[in-house]
Amino acid sequence: MATRIGIVGLGQIARKQHVPTILADANFTLAGLADLAGGEPIAGLPIHNDHQAMLAACALDAVAICTPPAARFANARDALLAGKHVLLEKPPAATMGEAEALVELAARCGRVVYASWHSQCNHAVEAARLFLANKHLARLRVDWHEDFRVYHPDQDWIWQADGLGVFDMAINALSVISRLFTPPPFVRSAELYIAENHAAPLAAKIRFGALDSAGPLELQANWGHVGPAQRELHMITRCGHDVVLLDSGGTLVIDGKVTVQEVRAEYPMLYARFAELLRRGESEADLTPLQMTLDALALGKRVALLRFEG
Amino acid sequence: MATRIGIVGLGQIARKQHVPTILADANFTLAGLADLAGGEPIAGLPIHNDHQAMLAACALDAVAICTPPAARFANARDALLAGKHVLLEKPPAATMGEAEALVELAARCGRVVYASWHSQCNHAVEAARLFLANKHLARLRVDWHEDFRVYHPDQDWIWQADGLGVFDMAINALSVISRLFTPPPFVRSAELYIAENHAAPLAAKIRFGALDSAGPLELQANWGHVGPAQRELHMITRCGHDVVLLDSGGTLVIDGKVTVQEVRAEYPMLYARFAELLRRGESEADLTPLQMTLDALALGKRVALLRFEG
Numbered sequence: 093m094a095t096r097i098g099i100v101g102l103g104q105i106a107r108k109q110h111v112p113t114i115l116a117d118a119n120f121t122l123a124g125l126a127d128l129a130g131g132e133p134i135a136g137l138p139i140h141n142d143h144q145a146m147l148a149a150c151a152l153d154a155v156a157i158c159t160p161p162a163a164r165f166a167n168a169r170d171a172l173l174a175g176k177h178v179l180l181e182k183p184p185a186a187t188m189g190e191a192e193a194l195v196e197l198a199a200r201c202g203r204v205v206y207a208s209w210h211s212q213c214n215h216a217v218e219a220a221r222l223f224l225a226n227k228h229l230a231r232l233r234v235d236w237h238e239d240f241r242v243y244h245p246d247q248d249w250i251w252q253a254d255g256l257g258v259f260d261m262a263i264n265a266l267s268v269i270s271r272l273f274t275p276p277p278f279v280r281s282a283e284l285y286i287a288e289n290h291a292a293p294l295a296a297k298i299r300f301g302a303l304d305s306a307g308p309l310e311l312q313a314n315w316g317h318v319g320p321a322q323r324e325l326h327m328i329t330r331c332g333h334d335v336v337l338l339d340s341g342g343t344l345v346i347d348g349k350v351t352v353q354e355v356r357a358e359y360p361m362l363y364a365r366f367a368e369l370l371r372r373g374e375s376e377a378d379l380t381p382l383q384m385t386l387d388a389l390a391l392g393k394r395v396a397l398l399r400f401e402g
Numbered sequence: 403m404a405t406r407i408g409i410v411g412l413g414q415i416a417r418k419q420h421v422p423t424i425l426a427d428a429n430f431t432l433a434g435l436a437d438l439a440g441g442e443p444i445a446g447l448p449i450h451n452d453h454q455a456m457l458a459a460c461a462l463d464a465v466a467i468c469t470p471p472a473a474r475f476a477n478a479r480d481a482l483l484a485g486k487h488v489l490l491e492k493p494p495a496a497t498m499g500e501a502e503a504l505v506e507l508a509a510r511c512g513r514v515v516y517a518s519w520h521s522q523c524n525h526a527v528e529a530a531r532l533f534l535a536n537k538h539l540a541r542l543r544v545d546w547h548e549d550f551r552v553y554h555p556d557q558d559w560i561w562q563a564d565g566l567g568v569f570d571m572a573i574n575a576l577s578v579i580s581r582l583f584t585p586p587p588f589v590r591s592a593e594l595y596i597a598e599n600h601a602a603p604l605a606a607k608i609r610f611g612a613l614d615s616a617g618p619l620e621l622q623a624n625w626g627h628v629g630p631a632q633r634e635l636h637m638i639t640r641c642g643h644d645v646v647l648l649d650s651g652g653t654l655v656i657d658g659k660v661t662v663q664e665v666r667a668e669y670p671m672l673y674a675r676f677a678e679l680l681r682r683g684e685s686e687a688d689l690t691p692l693q694m695t696l697d698a699l700a701l702g703k704r705v706a707l708l709r710f711e712g
Contacts (some may be wrong), residue, residue: 130460142702164566165590165611176510184589186591186701187588187589187700187701188498188588188693188696189586189588189589189590189610189611189693189694189697190588190590190611192585192588193588193611193612193613196585197613200613209644210489225616228635253701253702253703253704254591254701254703275503275506276499277499277500278498278499278500278502278503279497279499279500280475280496280497280499280500281564282555289701291704301475301499301500301503302503303503303506303507303510312604333709351593367579383498383499385700386498386696386697386700386701387497387498387499387696387700389699389700389701390497390695390696390697390699390700391496391497391563391696391699392563393563393601395603
């Protein structure tokens with residue numbers, strides 16, 4: 093029996109990734125849609141004006157929450173209380189407290205919650221994780237640079253105080269770091285570069301610490317980047333191996349040799365993971381990428397930038 | 403055998419509370435001191451210029467870390483690596499990642515770490531916790547207002563981005579909330595009032611959510627307060643009980659009747675707890691108050707205030 097799944101929040105990520113992935117996956121049947129802005133039917137399904145209307149009208153087993161982060165907690169809470177399993181787009185909630193409360197609520201309701209991170213769903217990331225297991229990290233340098241105007245035109249919610257700014261995309265890098273290392277590096281200090289017309293940073297630097305490394309461990313992320321996107325992790329192990337993840341986790345290069353190179357198929361892998369969690373009746377919630385983001389936003393030194401038009 | 407304990411960071415809280423409490427507690431012997439600013443000997447003990455010099459020169463079983471939060475991680479890490487048990491003043495570290503890493507490191511080293519919260523160490527708080535157990539919260543209103551100029555003249559580190567601002571004191575209220583409720587309320591949104599000459603807030607509002615309450619659950623904290631300090635939690639349960647903690651957790655009033663009223667003796671109770679943890683070989687680290695603080699600082703809406711001279 094396929095899992096009947098609804099989607100709340102029909103923005104770019106839902107339309108480009110979730111809808112086509114669900115329609116192509118025999119484990120799932122798309123069975124409900126909701127968006128505050130309404131809109132024309134998709135795949136023959138009407139778009140309800142809010143998630144409660146969708147929950148009332150549609151026969152669903154699960155709900156994928158794809159709204160902006162500030163709305164996610166209430167959407168997910170109501171879905172769990174209605175007895176649905178929940179898949180959360182990244183990040184799982186606006187605050188760590190909300191995210192932990194959703195995990196607790198899912199357990200109380202006997203339902204599965206999956207806090208998904210699409211950038212973790214790459215074979216190159218998994219191969220890097222296996223290679224790095226039991227090795228010590230000597231250096232980490234992450235560069236995650238995109239042109240906001242190419243990827244997210246007119247998405248003003250990102251620049252609100254609770255929209256996360258550049259961390260809406262840099263959290264993908266943090267999710268890869270969290271997947272690669274156990275325990276993961278942790279935020280020691282940060283700088284936040286904030287345009288004068290924004291409340292959230294356009295660019296950021298993070299310096300990490302790690303119990304098993306003297307560093308330097310650094311991330312730089314910039315959404316004011318011009319030119320081709322750069323999404324790379326460069327790692328050097330204490331025993332001298334050079335490990336590079338390129339193309340947002342699509343390509344793995346170890347000691348100069350391309351080990352994995354493939355067209356990323358993150359959302360099919362992400363939904364395959366959700367199907368497996370549903371079969372097992374297990375929740376999965378890696379909250380470390382959100383914690384890293386909030387640590388950096390809370391204590392980062394703020395540097396003022398000129399106005400940014402995006 | 404008394405535990406030989408050193409103190410790192412001889413600011414106001416160490417001199418007013420830790421030193422006299424240790425000297426009066428038969429479970430402990432004051433055996434080492436360190437402060438970057440040096441100074442005259444205390445209780446016959448010289449003040450070393452940094453924590454590593456103290457660790458090298460003094461025979462210690464444990465160390466109390468009383469430096470500003472940004473320095474705490476390195477102080478505590480080095481003490482644990484030197485084989486000492488660690489008592490952390492509040493908050494336990496600057497970031498959640500640092501705090502979790504210290505808990506992990508203590509476990510690896512087989513040493514006790516105690517992330518202490520002095521405002522949890524009150525009989526009235528414990529009596530309130532027992533009364534509220536298995537009751538549902540209908541309303542919570544916290545007012546935590548002090549005149550910064552009375553309590554912390556010239557402590558400029560508080561107004562740095564990593565100094566926490568008003569949360570340096572409001573985290574005491576959050577530590578009481580964390581102790582009273584399981585699971586605790588969580589941050590949904592916040593407002594941060596920041597003076598133009600500061601990087602950290604002078605005042606803040608937090609709106610909480612809770613899985614078992616429809617709210618309203620609110621905290622207001624202000625370090626620009628003039629007049630007698632106000633440190634109060636007002637709670638109403640769903641079954642209609644009125645529970646009030648006054649005087650920073652020193653007085654408990656239930657349904658209009660004073661149930662506990664005493665002169666607070668937080669640090670003697672705090673060190674008694676540390677002695678008990680050392681006897682048992684168990685760590686204790688409630689990180690929820692720090693998580694609430696960082697959630698609020700990360701996503702709070704920033705409101706500009708005029709210059710503040712404190």
